Amino acid sequence: MLRLVIAAAIAASAATTVLAQSDVIAQRKDLMKSAGGATRDPGAMLKGEAAFDLAKVQATLATYQNVATKAPALFTDTSKTGGDTSAAPKVWEDMNGFKAAFEKWNADSKAAAAAIKDEASFKANFPNVLKNCGTCHETYRVKKS
Amino acid sequence: MKKFAVVLAVLAALGAAGFWLLTGPATWAMLRGDGNLAPRGVRSTENGRTMFYAGGCASCHASTGQDDKTKLGGGLGLHSPFGTFYVPNISPHPRDGIGSWSQADFIRAMREGVSPDGSHYYPSFPYTSYQRMTPDDIADLFAHIKTLPPVEGRVRDHALPFPVTIRRTLGLWKLAFLDGQTFKPDPAKSSELNRGGYLVEGPGHCVECHSPRTFAGDIPADRRFAGGPDPEGQGGFIPNITPDASGLKAWSKGEIADLLKTGFTPEYDSVGGSMAAVIRNTSQLTDADRAAMAEYLKSLPPRVSPPKPKKGS
Incomplete structure (x- = not known):
């Protein structure tokens, strides 16, 4: 009987671990997606498909800072694989570099938020913030379809 | 019995000779390829620059451990199921890069996957695609690469398991999978x-x-x-x-x-x-x-x- 209880307890804790790691993967995916979603408006403005809107740009930059602050904690040691993650093993091999990339994105977003006052300063500063996406994904993310 | 051994030896020699004949770059060139190796027009480094970026040369050949993508010193390890290929130096350095190559050497490398000394390149260098390019575009690309900074240093050899190490076998691979045809535009299309x-x-x-x-x-x-x-x-x-x-x-x-x-x-x-x-x-x-x-x-x-x-x- 005791054996059965222990086995059940192990099974339950294993299930919780699996649940927890897919949970954190889902959370970080949602968080990164919120950054992508926030890019839609300024992206359209950069392409000339939407009129410049300072409030929307500032909201996006605030979202970036929020994501950059929260994201690193969601790449836990137990979430290297599973849950259809596209995080590259490099994230854990070089956690310091990975965190530094988020800090740079955060700092660039903050600097852009201070510098952007009108359409001209938006076009001059915003692309610099966007460069962080590709640079970080190049190293820390695997290809995915 | 002795006769049998002699026959076997002769057969083996014939087999080896056949393999040698069949796998040479000259045999490939005779059986495949359109022989389109000579540029006709005037060189344009501007078009060469376009080809350089369309071709993504720097993605593989840029010197590792630094950010200047015009320094083509190589060194990147390409991991594949066939082993790890180390990307060579293609900067215009005369000793360590391709600075001493002729334009014809370069076109042949790109269109036929053959080095100036006549050995086969591994198709990790995507000549299976570059063969579609015109000799003029390749010559322009060569002219552009010549304007980039020479980088010293040769890259280590590929790390490959036997028998992938035998470059000669690539002759067979090429006969099977490299047709050597330049891209043919379809006049019916825009x-x-x-x-x-x-x-x-x-x-x-x-x-x-x-x-x-x-x-x-x-x-x-x-x-x-x-x-x-x-x-x-x-x-x-x-x-x-x-x-x-x-x-x-x-x-x-x-x-x-x-x-x-x-x-x-x-x-x-x-x-x-x-x-x-x-x-x-x-x-x-x-x-x-x-x-x-x-x-x-x-x-x-x-x-x-x-x-x-x-x-x-």
């Missing part, structure tokens, strides 16, 4: 579609990554551009870029061209892995060239993606 086809199939070498390969390392014709597991490992899956529902069907031509310019998908996801380096190159092309590439990708026959491998937990 000049934009032909330009896009040339850029995608030739210098762009998109098919080399965006397709599954067989155990022999070739790409089945009916699987071209359909994506598949990342041969560089890490559990990545390379997207299908045909206009199938599992590929780019929902993407407009403008959205594909935008991705090639900015690296952002229509959902403002930013592409990662080695595609980020591809974007650094395609962002240097003209809007017209990116639109042409998009037009061509939209014209491909739709093909379903290979099944995704089950992710381990």
Whole structure:
């Protein structure tokens, strides 16, 4: 009987671990997606498909800072694989570099938020913030379809 | 018994001689290829620059451990199921790079996958695509590379298991999988579609990554551009870029061209892995060239993606 209880307890804790790691993967995916979603408006403005809107740009930059602050904690040691993650093993091999990339994105977003006052300063500063996406994904993310 | 041994030895010698004959670059050139190796026009380093970025040379050949993508000292390790290939120095350094090469050497390397000393290159160098380029574009590319800084230092040898180490066997591989034909524009199609086809199939070498390969390392014709597991490992899956529902069907031509310019998908996801380096190159092309590439990708026959491998937990 005791054996059965222990086995059940192990099974339950294993299930919780699996649940927890897919949970954190889902959370970080949602968080990164919120950054992508926030890019839609300024992206359209950069392409000339939407009129410049300072409030929307500032909201996006605030979202970036929020994501950059929260994201690193969601790449836990137990979430290297599973849950259809596209995080590259490099994230854990070089956690310091990975965190530094988020800090740079955060700092660039903050600097852009201070510098952007009108359409001209938006076009001059915003692309610099966007460069962080590709640079970080190049190293820390695997290809995915 | 002695006679039997003699016969066996003769047969072995004939076999070896046959292998040697069959696998030489000259045999390939005689049986395959269109012999289109001589440029006709006047050199343009401006067009060479376009070819350099369309071809993504720096993605593999840029010196490792530094950020200047015009320094082509090589050193990158390409991990593949066949072993690890170390990308050579193609800077115009006369001793360590390709500075002492003739234009003809360079065209032959690009179109036939043969080094100036007559040995076969491994198709990790995508001459299977570069063979589609015209000698004029390749000569312009060579002229452009000559304007870049020479970088000292030779790169280590490839780390390959036997028998992949025998370059001569590549002669057979080439007879099977390298047709040596320059891109043929289709006069019935628009000049934009032909330009896009040339850029995608030739210098762009998109098919080399965006397709599954067989155990022999070739790409089945009916699987071209359909994506598949990342041969560089890490559990990545390379997207299908045909206009199938599992590929780019929902993407407009403008959205594909935008991705090639900015690296952002229509959902403002930013592409990662080695595609980020591809974007650094395609962002240097003209809007017209990116639109042409998009037009061509939209014209491909739709093909379903290979099944995704089950992710381990």
